[in-house]
Amino acid sequence: MSTAQRIALHGPWRRQLVKLGGCIVAVSALLPLIYLALLTVADRWQAPRLLPEGLRLDRLSNVLSSSTGLLESLLLSLFIGGLVAAGSTALGFVTSRQLAYTRRLRLWLLLAYLPFAISPVVLATCLLFVFIKVHLSGTLLGVILAQIMLAYGFATILLLGLWNPHKQGLEQVARTLGANPRQVWMQVLIPASLPLLRVCFFQTFLISWAQYGLTALIGSGKVRTLPLRVFDYAMEADPAYAAVAGLLLIVPPLALLWIERRIVFKVV
Amino acid sequence: MSSLLQVEALSRRFGNEAVLHSVQLTLAAEQTMSILGRSGSGKTTLLKIIAGLESSDTGSVLLNGNNLANVPPEQRGIVYLYQEPLLFPHLSTFENVAFGLRVRHTNNAEVQARTREMLGELGLNEHARKMPHELSGGQRQRAAFGRALIVQPRLLLLDEPFGALDGETRTAMQALYRRVVREHRIATLFVTHDLKEAILVGDRYAYLSKGQLTQYPNLAAFLTEPDIRAADEIHFWTSLAAQTSHPSLAIPRPDPLVKTPQEQVP
Numbered sequence: 001m002s003t004a005q006r007i008a009l010h011g012p013w014r015r016q017l018v019k020l021g022g023c024i025v026a027v028s029a030l031l032p033l034i035y036l037a038l039l040t041v042a043d044r045w046q047a048p049r050l051l052p053e054g055l056r057l058d059r060l061s062n063v064l065s066s067s068t069g070l071l072e073s074l075l076l077s078l079f080i081g082g083l084v085a086a087g088s089t090a091l092g093f094v095t096s097r098q099l100a101y102t103r104r105l106r107l108w109l110l111l112a113y114l115p116f117a118i119s120p121v122v123l124a125t126c127l128l129f130v131f132i133k134v135h136l137s138g139t140l141l142g143v144i145l146a147q148i149m150l151a152y153g154f155a156t157i158l159l160l161g162l163w164n165p166h167k168q169g170l171e172q173v174a175r176t177l178g179a180n181p182r183q184v185w186m187q188v189l190i191p192a193s194l195p196l197l198r199v200c201f202f203q204t205f206l207i208s209w210a211q212y213g214l215t216a217l218i219g220s221g222k223v224r225t226l227p228l229r230v231f232d233y234a235m236e237a238d239p240a241y242a243a244v245a246g247l248l249l250i251v252p253p254l255a256l257l258w259i260e261r262r263i264v265f266k267v268v
Numbered sequence: 269m270s271s272l273l274q275v276e277a278l279s280r281r282f283g284n285e286a287v288l289h290s291v292q293l294t295l296a297a298e299q300t301m302s303i304l305g306r307s308g309s310g311k312t313t314l315l316k317i318i319a320g321l322e323s324s325d326t327g328s329v330l331l332n333g334n335n336l337a338n339v340p341p342e343q344r345g346i347v348y349l350y351q352e353p354l355l356f357p358h359l360s361t362f363e364n365v366a367f368g369l370r371v372r373h374t375n376n377a378e379v380q381a382r383t384r385e386m387l388g389e390l391g392l393n394e395h396a397r398k399m400p401h402e403l404s405g406g407q408r409q410r411a412a413f414g415r416a417l418i419v420q421p422r423l424l425l426l427d428e429p430f431g432a433l434d435g436e437t438r439t440a441m442q443a444l445y446r447r448v449v450r451e452h453r454i455a456t457l458f459v460t461h462d463l464k465e466a467i468l469v470g471d472r473y474a475y476l477s478k479g480q481l482t483q484y485p486n487l488a489a490f491l492t493e494p495d496i497r498a499a500d501e502i503h504f505w506t507s508l509a510a511q512t513s514h515p516s517l518a519i520p521r522p523d524p525l526v527k528t529p530q531e532q533v534p
Contacts, residue, residue: 169354172321175341176348177368178419187371191358 033250039243059244068241070229074248077209077226080140081252084147085205089197091148092155092204097189099156100163109160112153120150121213128217138220146218147211151204158200162193202260206253272297272455273318273423278327280313280479287313289479291327295423295472300449300456302470303481304463304496310479311459315425318457319348331422345422351431353412355400361411362387362396368419386414389448406437410444417452424449424456430465442468463496 039045040059042052063070099108115123127146128137136142167189174188175181190197212227221228226249233242275293279286287310295301305311316322318329320341329336336344347368355364363370366383374382387393390410395403403411409429416424429445430438446469449456458469466473473490474483484490491498 166352166354169350169352170356172316172319172341172348173350173354174356174367174371175321176319176344176346177371177415178342179367179371180340180342183371187367188356192356194358 036243036246036250039240040247042240059240063244063248068244069224070226070241070245070248073224073226073229073245076140076224077249078252080144080147080223080225081205081208083144084151084208085201087144087148088151088155088204089159089200091152092159092200093162093190093193093197095152095156096159097163100160101168109157112156115150115153120211121217123150124214124217131218137218138222140219140223143215143219143223143225146214147208150211150214151207154207155200155204158203159193159196162196167192198260202256205256209249209253270297271295272299272332273457274330274333275314275318276328276330278314278317278329279325280310280317280322281325286479288317288324291476291479291481293474293481293483295455295457297455298453299471300458300469301472301474301483302466303457303459303474303476304461304466305459305476306461309476311476312427314476314481315348315427315457315459318423319346319425320344321348346425347416347419347421347423348425349412349416349427349429351428353400353405353408355403355408355411355415357400359400360396361392361398361400361403361407364400364411365392365414365418367415372419382418386418390414390444404437405433406441409433409441413445413448417448417454420452421454424454426456426458428460429458431460438465445469463498463501 038052041055041057043054043056045052062068063074065071099105099112102108118126124146127149131137131142131146136145170188170192171184174184179187210227211225212231215223215225216228216231219225219228224232226245230242230245230249233239233245271294273293273295275291278288278291278293280288291314293301303311303314313322317324320336320339331344331346355361356367359367362383365386366379369379369382384393384396387396390413392407392410392414395407395411400408400411412429426445430441433441442465458466460466460469467487467490472483473487474481475490475493475496476482477495482493484493490496
């Protein structure tokens with residue numbers, strides 16, 4: 001049997017298998033989200049029932065009230081995530097350029113990898129003593145700084161790929177054409193690196209957004225971000241409100257992912 | 269003729285390797301000096317030091333008699349063109365060419381007029397709105413030329429600018445280069461590893477080998493330099509012409525050393 005005949009024979013089967021596999025992956029990805037959404041509006045949902053007996057929307061409307069603290073936590077997480085993403089992306093951009101042209105790149109890279117190698121919780125434990133000494137423990141600033149320390153290393157490693165002989169050539173051409181160092185940054189390096197900078201912003205936002213251990217330790221329970229709120233509800237055996245908080249936790253990243261797919265990956 | 273550029277006793281080492289060794293060079297205004305050299309001979313380092321993008325260990329670079337030691341690249345009036353066109357990927361062809369005027373805060377009406385004129389001169393008017401990735405290799409190199417010429421540099425440094433182009437485009441670009449440089453009356457240092465190209469574009473000739481530069485008073489003296497092996501090249505082609513009876517070799521061709529202004533834009 002020739003290769004062409006074999007492909008012709010197995011082609012339709014293979015297509016069906018691929019379709020089936022795609023459906024399984026899609027259902028596996030969507031089912032938890034559907035379950036989570038259903039749980040937020042479920043009224044009297046007891047085992048072994050597949051669906052709740054009724055629906056109630058008051059938990060969702062309660063998000064807006066101050067009694068649950070969910071809206072406050074959502075805004076706080078957005079604020080911290082935005083600052084951490086902006087700060088670590090900017091710092092990572094500048095640092096990665098310095099590192100790319102340094103002779104001891106391996107040593108510096110090792111330092112950048114360290115926060116991931118030792119895990120965020122261990123990093124927080126190491127930082128906690130210093131943060132207590134300088135009165136940053138239990139403060140918003142302390143949480144932001146600690147998260148930036150984690151995301152900064154990630155941003156530096158991610159953005160290191162930007163710097164190559166071609167980019168260095170662009171920089172040098174711009175200088176000889178009359179651009180001063182500030183103009184080179186503003187009119188050449190930043191605009192030419194924008195696609196990867198957007199990806200880096202998105203990724204570091206996600207690092208901050210989902211951060212639990214580091215925030216809990218450095219924030220000492222006083223900085224109540226959304227992941228901490230989800231954990232609290234889960235511990236209090238309130239799955240419905242844990243689901244509401246969980247839903248709030250996944251909506252902004254999904255929105256960002258949608259924006260990223262529409263804008264970022266079009267230009268990368 | 270008074271010299272525009274003077275390079276005196278320029279040396280540069282990278283580790284234990286001497287890349288440039290006591291280089292002396294003079295170039296008058298409106299002249300093109302071809303610097304022939306093989307890979308690793310120190311050509312790029314020499315140009316980068318003159319442009320202010322690298323530092324030298326010893327020696328000096330003078331432009332119109334002024335020492336450039338403490339002058340940053342953007343204030344030297346010297347534009348450096350690479351083998352790659354290195355157009356800014358986020359800017360259109362028009363904005364790439366206009367870049368030097370924009371960073372000098374030239375008023376918009378003048379930017380528009382001068383950029384359009386430059387694009388027209390280089391045959392790029394219809395490509396003004398295209399992004400760099402939409403241009404061919406020759407078009408990109410022409411845009412890079414326009415971007416350099418529009419700022420009216422005192423000196424243009426070309427580092428094997430046509431090295432990445434195919435043979436036909438390369439020939440057309442050499443012709444365009446000769447026409448444009450003559451019209452704009454710009455002094456240039458043209459670095460190449462191609463003997464024919466060095467002869468075609470230059471008024472003055474130099475040979476760089478193992479960091480040592482030799483300048484020649486004329487083309488004849490340049491061609492007698494044993495290291496460039498011009499005699500071998502000439503012998504190869506004359507032998508080939510003698511051995512073959514192919515008619516194309518018998519057709520009289522224009523002398524490539526006579527630089528006429530009738531070159532075509534590629």
